[in-house]
Amino acid sequence: MALTKAEFGQGVRSALDDPQIRQNFRSAMDGLIRKRLSAFPDPDKLERLRLEAAEIRAKALSRLPDLLQQLEHNCTRNGIQVHWAETVEEANQIVLGIMQRHGATRMIKGKSMVSEEMGLNHFLEQHGIECLESDLGEFIIQLVGEAPSHIIAPAIHKNRFQVAEIFRDKFPDIPYTDDIEQLTRNAREILRRKFHDAPVGLSGVNFAVAETGTLCLVENEGNGRMCTTIPPVHIAVTGIEKVVERLSDVPPLLDILVGSATGQPITTYFNMISSPRRPGEQDGPEEVHLVLLDNGRSRIYQDEELIATLRCIRCGACMNHCPVYTRIGGHAYTSTIPGPIGSILEPQKKGLDQLGVLPTASTLCGACGAVCPVRIPIPQLLNRLRFEGVSKQSGKVPGAGSQRKRSEAAAWALWSWVHSHPALYRLATSMAGRLRGLLPNRIGAWTRVRTAPRLAARSLHQLMAREQKRS
Amino acid sequence: MNQARERILKRLRKDQPGRLPDRPPRKNLSPPRSMADNIQRFRERLEAVRAEVHLCRTEDWAGILRQLMQQKTLGNLRYGDQGPLAGAIRMAWEGHDDAPRLISHDNDIGNWKDELFDRTEAAVTSARWGIAETGTLVLWPTPEEPRSLSLVPPVHFAVLDSASLHDSFAGLVEQEQWSSGMPSNALLISGPSKTADIEQTLAYGIHGPIEMIVLLIH
Numbered sequence: 001m002a003l004t005k006a007e008f009g010q011g012v013r014s015a016l017d018d019p020q021i022r023q024n025f026r027s028a029m030d031g032l033i034r035k036r037l038s039a040f041p042d043p044d045k046l047e048r049l050r051l052e053a054a055e056i057r058a059k060a061l062s063r064l065p066d067l068l069q070q071l072e073h074n075c076t077r078n079g080i081q082v083h084w085a086e087t088v089e090e091a092n093q094i095v096l097g098i099m100q101r102h103g104a105t106r107m108i109k110g111k112s113m114v115s116e117e118m119g120l121n122h123f124l125e126q127h128g129i130e131c132l133e134s135d136l137g138e139f140i141i142q143l144v145g146e147a148p149s150h151i152i153a154p155a156i157h158k159n160r161f162q163v164a165e166i167f168r169d170k171f172p173d174i175p176y177t178d179d180i181e182q183l184t185r186n187a188r189e190i191l192r193r194k195f196h197d198a199p200v201g202l203s204g205v206n207f208a209v210a211e212t213g214t215l216c217l218v219e220n221e222g223n224g225r226m227c228t229t230i231p232p233v234h235i236a237v238t239g240i241e242k243v244v245e246r247l248s249d250v251p252p253l254l255d256i257l258v259g260s261a262t263g264q265p266i267t268t269y270f271n272m273i274s275s276p277r278r279p280g281e282q283d284g285p286e287e288v289h290l291v292l293l294d295n296g297r298s299r300i301y302q303d304e305e306l307i308a309t310l311r312c313i314r315c316g317a318c319m320n321h322c323p324v325y326t327r328i329g330g331h332a333y334t335s336t337i338p339g340p341i342g343s344i345l346e347p348q349k350k351g352l353d354q355l356g357v358l359p360t361a362s363t364l365c366g367a368c369g370a371v372c373p374v375r376i377p378i379p380q381l382l383n384r385l386r387f388e389g390v391s392k393q394s395g396k397v398p399g400a401g402s403q404r405k406r407s408e409a410a411a412w413a414l415w416s417w418v419h420s421h422p423a424l425y426r427l428a429t430s431m432a433g434r435l436r437g438l439l440p441n442r443i444g445a446w447t448r449v450r451t452a453p454r455l456a457a458r459s460l461h462q463l464m465a466r467e468q469k470r471s
Numbered sequence: 472m473n474q475a476r477e478r479i480l481k482r483l484r485k486d487q488p489g490r491l492p493d494r495p496p497r498k499n500l501s502p503p504r505s506m507a508d509n510i511q512r513f514r515e516r517l518e519a520v521r522a523e524v525h526l527c528r529t530e531d532w533a534g535i536l537r538q539l540m541q542q543k544t545l546g547n548l549r550y551g552d553q554g555p556l557a558g559a560i561r562m563a564w565e566g567h568d569d570a571p572r573l574i575s576h577d578n579d580i581g582n583w584k585d586e587l588f589d590r591t592e593a594a595v596t597s598a599r600w601g602i603a604e605t606g607t608l609v610l611w612p613t614p615e616e617p618r619s620l621s622l623v624p625p626v627h628f629a630v631l632d633s634a635s636l637h638d639s640f641a642g643l644v645e646q647e648q649w650s651s652g653m654p655s656n657a658l659l660i661s662g663p664s665k666t667a668d669i670e671q672t673l674a675y676g677i678h679g680p681i682e683m684i685v686l687l688i689h
Contacts, residue, residue, distance in 0.1 A: 181674045221666045222678035269660060
């Protein structure tokens with residue numbers, strides 16, 4: 001299911017035409033930008049932290065196969081069962097297998113973008129298994145069958161009144177409220193029983209530590225702890241790139257992740273899981289499973305420039321600072337992960353023939369690259385993917401060349417030819433100057449909201465020549 | 472699935488980038504802080520996220536705990552009756568017939584899950600360390616003080632010795648040599664549970680405790 005330029009355009013149009021979406025995103029993103037800024041008041045210190053975090057992630061990637069084996073070894077030694085999946089289909093089957101072995105028909109979920117990537121809820125529901133999202137934002141959008149529009153704040157596109165209406169529709173017995181604290185308390189009451197009863201809990205992973213076989217989860221709500229503490233079985237799903245080498249790598253990454261994401265000094269909970277319940281312990285899951293998902297990551301890994309994509313620690317800062325994301329919101333991208341990082345990651349996973357339009361959803365203003373806590377050169381990679389999309393030679397990314405249009409290629413070939421022949425260039429610019437009155441006023445989409453550019457009567461070359469003659 | 476493993480590892484090894492060298496040990500950028508300074512920062516950070524911090528002494532913390540329970544009209548308190556706090560708590564409760572009921576547990580959570588979810592009003596646990604920089608309690612739950620005590624009841628009391636305060640998480644991991652052995656679950660807790668998922672507006676008391684009260688022994 002390729003996302004065509006026209007379909008993407010429609011999605012963008014309908015988002016732009018919805019003042020509620022624009023207002024909800026604008027105010028939320030402005031708030032997140034302010035919070036991040038106040039978390040890092042000293043720009044020099046922030047740069048040092050970014051350098052350090054980028055180095056930790058790059059170093060871990062440079063040793064990835066070894067670290068994955070070390071992680072597997074240590075997890076297994078601790079009693080965590082490790083599973084490998086090349087594709088989302090395999091990963092879904094692994095999770096289903098675990099559910100079926102336990103005769104489980106319900107699952108309670110903490111926030112996991114990898115499970116969104118897998119389409120896990122949909123898959124399990126087809127097999128008669130109920131999946132309940134427990135992160136407040138995810139819970140809200142699941143009630144109305146929507147996808148997350150932001151990786152940190154999944155329901156950011158809804159305001160309190162929209163949330164209040166969803167609660168009124170879905171839980172008519174609970175008195176109506178649009179007070180945020182009361183809405184939160186209502187969700188607490190609804191979900192408590194579910195945590196108590198669930199036979200299986202599922203979570204993502206923020207960092208997997210190879211040195212000790214430890215899975216780290218970052219959260220504020222406590223639902224992640226609930227999902228990984230109360231049900232007898234815990235399944236963690238993660239991409240293979242999330243591994244770090246040492247425990248000492250974790251504190252600096254946690255610092256910069258939380259500061260970049262929400263501007264807090266630390267989240268309420270940092271949950272480090274190294275094994276299932278040990279003998280003598282009275283609670284905690286009896287089984288812990290770790291599913292390592294590839295789904296194209298090992299292919300991204302093979303390109304020395306694109307590998308930087310895999311450094312991402314999913315803070316969402318690039319979205320918060322993106323002028324395009326802020327205006328169109330997360331849903332217009334249609335991909336699992338929206339915004340600048342999604343626009344480089346998703347086409348690499350799914351192919352440029354599917355999502356080749358996404359790298360064009362950028363003004364290349366550079367904000368995403370400037371705030372990225374692990375210094376992913378997002379603008380440079382957007383350009384690389386644009387190039388691969390239209391290049392004639394076969395590129396490394398699947399679907400390279402699929403965005404190539406003959407007319408566009410011919411126009412640029414002509415442009416290149418003219419610009420590399422000085423005499424021709426002078427002739428062309430002087431002709432264009434003389435004939436500028438004949439240029440059309442309406443040139444497609446460009447002039448729908450802008451005035452058409454006018455050529456100057458004389459080119460810079462001509463003006464320079466005249467200046468020199470005068471002096 | 473082993474095929475998946477082999478194929479993934481093979482692809483990763485095929486074009487593995489040059490191994491980057493080890494990072495030099497992290498330089499500590501800030502000088503060590505004084506105890507008083509650390510206590511103040513710890514307290515400020517926690518109070519900023521709506522936690523309560525009470526400075527106590529070794530001999531009076533359990534009495535303060537009982538008084539706080541009564542002030543907050545909490546009817547019962549779950550604790551580890553074999554844990555490190557048990558002696559002091561029982562002593563402080565002695566002779567106070569109006570004190571909140573103490574409840575404990577043995578065996579598998581299956582036997583006390585209903586009571587934990589439905590009828591437990593507060594729980595108390597010890598904290599192994601604290602982190603001043605972020606206002607954080609570090610818990611390594613034990614068989615005596617299971618992990619769900621700091622999670623499920625609406626009110627969580629934590630008892631921390633100020634001598635266990637560290638400047639930073641990085642320093643704690645290094646000085647206490649975490650890499651030589653991790654517990655099944657290590658927890659950093661910095662305040663009562665919270666969310667900003669609706670309109671980016673902070674609301675306290677979502678899935679974890681609604682209130683967190685720290686008894687800091689100094």
